[in-house]
Amino acid sequence: MTTMTEAEASVREFKMPDVGEGLTEAEILKWYVQPGDTVTDGQVVCEVETAKAAVELPIPYDGVVRELRFPEGTTVDVGTSIIAVDVAGGAPTEAPVPEEIPAEETKPPARTPVLVGYGVATSSTKRRPRKGAEIPAQEVVSAVAAVQAELNGHAAGPVVESRPLAKPPVRKLAKDLGVDLATVTPSGPDGVITREDVHAAVAPAQAPAPVRAPEPVAPSSVPSAPSLPSATYDTTRETRIPVKGVRKATAAAMVGSAFTAPHVTEFVTVDVTRTMKLVEELKQDKEMQGLRVNPLLLIAKALLVAIKRNPDINASWDEAAQEIVLKHYVNLGIAAATPRGLLVPNIKDAHAKTLPQLAQSLGELVSTARDGKTSPTAMQGGTVTITNVGVFGVDTGTPILNPGESAILAIGSIKLQPWVHKGKVKPRQVTTLALSFDHRLVDGELGSKVLADVAAVLEQPKRLITWG
Numbered sequence: 001m002t003t004m005t006e007a008e009a010s011v012r013e014f015k016m017p018d019v020g021e022g023l024t025e026a027e028i029l030k031w032y033v034q035p036g037d038t039v040t041d042g043q044v045v046c047e048v049e050t051a052k053a054a055v056e057l058p059i060p061y062d063g064v065v066r067e068l069r070f071p072e073g074t075t076v077d078v079g080t081s082i083i084a085v086d087v088a089g090g091a092p093t094e095a096p097v098p099e100e101i102p103a104e105e106t107k108p109p110a111r112t113p114v115l116v117g118y119g120v121a122t123s124s125t126k127r128r129p130r131k132g133a134e135i136p137a138q139e140v141v142s143a144v145a146a147v148q149a150e151l152n153g154h155a156a157g158p159v160v161e162s163r164p165l166a167k168p169p170v171r172k173l174a175k176d177l178g179v180d181l182a183t184v185t186p187s188g189p190d191g192v193i194t195r196e197d198v199h200a201a202v203a204p205a206q207a208p209a210p211v212r213a214p215e216p217v218a219p220s221s222v223p224s225a226p227s228l229p230s231a232t233y234d235t236t237r238e239t240r241i242p243v244k245g246v247r248k249a250t251a252a253a254m255v256g257s258a259f260t261a262p263h264v265t266e267f268v269t270v271d272v273t274r275t276m277k278l279v280e281e282l283k284q285d286k287e288m289q290g291l292r293v294n295p296l297l298l299i300a301k302a303l304l305v306a307i308k309r310n311p312d313i314n315a316s317w318d319e320a321a322q323e324i325v326l327k328h329y330v331n332l333g334i335a336a337a338t339p340r341g342l343l344v345p346n347i348k349d350a351h352a353k354t355l356p357q358l359a360q361s362l363g364e365l366v367s368t369a370r371d372g373k374t375s376p377t378a379m380q381g382g383t384v385t386i387t388n389v390g391v392f393g394v395d396t397g398t399p400i401l402n403p404g405e406s407a408i409l410a411i412g413s414i415k416l417q418p419w420v421h422k423g424k425v426k427p428r429q430v431t432t433l434a435l436s437f438d439h440r441l442v443d444g445e446l447g448s449k450v451l452a453d454v455a456a457v458l459e460q461p462k463r464l465i466t467w468g
Contacts, residue, residue, distance in 0.1 A: 006255050012067060013081040014059055016048070024169050026050045027075045027244060028082065037065045047085060052133050053374050054340065055385045063087040075244065080165050097208050166193040174198045249374040260436040261317070265398040266447055270455045271419055273429040275299075278461045287356050292363035295414060296334075296388055298461065299454070301358060303386060303409055304351055304455035305467050306328060314383050315406050325440055333385035333402055334362065335367040345374045355464075390414060394434040406441045409454065410434040 013332045016026055026048040034044045044056045045065075053350045063085035070076055078443060164181040168173070170193055171311045185203045186193045196243050243251065245342035275298050282293045307314050307330055336343050345368070347353070347361045367373050385408040396412035412432040419428035435451040 005138035010063075010082065010087050012061055012063065012085050012087050014045075014083045015081050016076050016078050016083065017057070017077045024167075024256065024259065025075050025077050026055075028053060028070055028072055030096065031068055032071055033065050033068075033083075034135060035065050035067060036332075039063060039065060039085060047342070048094075050376065053343070053376050053379065054372050055376065059085065060082070061085065061087055064090070069278045070351045077167075108329050117131075156419065157363060164193055165191050170195055170198060218247050224349065245419050248443040251321055257401050260403075262440060263398075263400050263436050264439045264442075264444070265436040265445065267432060267434050268442075268451050268455045269430060269432045270458050271428045272414060272431050275461050276429045281357075288359060291356060292366070293359060296386070296411070297355070297359050297362060298464075299409075299411055299458065300332060300334075300350070300362065300386055301464060302353060302454045302457035303384070304332065304358075305455035305457055305464060307384065308351065309467060310446060310450050310454055312444055312446055313407050313437070316383070316404050317406075317438060317440050318455045327383045331381050332382045333405070334365055334407075335385060335399075335402075337367055338374075340372060343369055343374050343379060344382060344385055345369060345378040346385075348381070382407070390431065396434045401436060401438060405438075406439040407435060407447070407450070410436070 009456045017026075027050075029047045029049050030047050031267055033043075039045060039059050039263060041060060041064050042058050047053075047054055047056050065083065066086050069080075069082050076082055079145070115191060164184065164187065164325065165188075166181055168242055169254050171181065173195060174184070174193075179198050180202045181198075184193050184197050187195045187197050191363060272295070274430055275295065279293060279295055279298060282288045311328075312326065314330055316325045316327070329349055331346040331353040332346050332347040333344045343363050347358070347365060352362070356430065368378070376466040382402055382405055384405060385399075385402045387397075387399050387408060388411045389399075390411050390413035397410045399408045401408050401409045409458060410433065412434070414429055414431045416427050417430040418425050419430055420426075433451065433454060435454075437447045437450075453467075457467065
């Protein structure tokens with residue numbers, strides 16, 4: 001039996017956590033530390049990009065960096081060690097990772113967990129021990145990641161030490177395919193069952209070749225970017241960009257939405273002259289000083305009023321349960337074009353906000369998205385979305401639904417056009433709105449009522465008071 005040396009026992013392996021909701025991988029964008037650097041509990045050591053956002057990762061213990069396992073630009077599976085840290089008097093390197101957590105331990109802490117946000121808490125990080133014994137910090141991080149990934153699939157249960165080793169997404173895949181993990185031959189490091197192992201158990205003759213993990217990088221030779229394969233095309237005539245991160249997730253989501261939900265799009269052209277005048281008046285209002293006041297703010301408020309008058313539009317389709325889920329809250333998504341690709345963060349409980357509160361939330365959402373600091377939490381749970389294509393000078397579009405939502409409103413450019421007003425042709429501020437909706441949930445009558453209500457509010461903004 002091999003005895004672990006004292007030096008080996010003091011090395012902690014920090015593994016890539018699931019910083020989103022069931023994500024399976026993340027790309028290391030930037031290292032903030034190098035081998036030999038001293039790190040403290042809660043210190044940010046790297047920035048990673050998931051399929052949803054860029055997130056900074058804090059280390060959960062004190063020590064000295066021994067090794068960076070992967071270079072910048074490498075995509076790493078959740079649960080894979082990315083950095084080794086020497087900890088004085090530390091615990092063994094590999095602590096068992098619990099596959100399931102007792103129900104009472106799935107309750108989130110009072111403050112927002114650092115790993116699912118984009119900042120570091122100002123207070124020191126504290127980790128709660130299990131009943132009867134203190135557990136290593138890394139086990140806590142892994143446990144939280146396991147809970148987040150498994151919440152969508154089934155309720156947590158007691159820890160089972162004898163179960164085969166596999167990540168939560170792999171366990172869910174096995175469950176969906178009816179594969180008993182106890183009968184699967186593992187091919188991953190340390191006897192971990194991979195997705196390829198599960199597929200091989202279903203159809204051995206057609207099993208895909210195992211994906212070879214990247215070789216660990218020596219501490220003294222971490223390159224700034226991964227080497228690219230030799231080009232097989234004319235680089236003077238073509239440029240090829242790998243599809244990954246936010247762009248990859250957006251593409252998959254849009255294809256899934258377009259071919260799952262039957263889209264219907266309706267249009268209405270609106271005289272928004274009075275709305276534009278109200279925008280100018282609000283900019284001078286003392287209650288709105290320092291806040292973001294623009295047409296998008298009033299259009300968002302108009303949509304919230306329309307949803308209040310037609311609540312059935314705020315729903316989702318549960319394919320597995322064959323149920324329509326009516327939402328009694330509105331998490332209003334705002335599509336934002338960023339250097340990382342299209343992001344759709346949402347304003348939580350937008351229906352309950354006053355106009356100044358909505359303006360503040362909208363300003364914070366846009367600023368955070370532009371800075372590339374939108375957290376995964378901010379992009380989860382949306383119910384209805386607005387996309388403003390008018391800022392690009394186009395009249396309108398036929399937007400694709402954000403997955404899991406029932407409707408999306410596109411705003412076209414606002415232009416001065418000839419318009420019949422009070423029996424005379426006059427120059428008026430005019431725009432075209434387009435509402436796409438899921439025809440499984442929303443029929444033509446409901447969709448038309450919502451779009452007509454939005455238009456009516458924008459034509460006569462005083463209805464914000466009488467209807468809202």
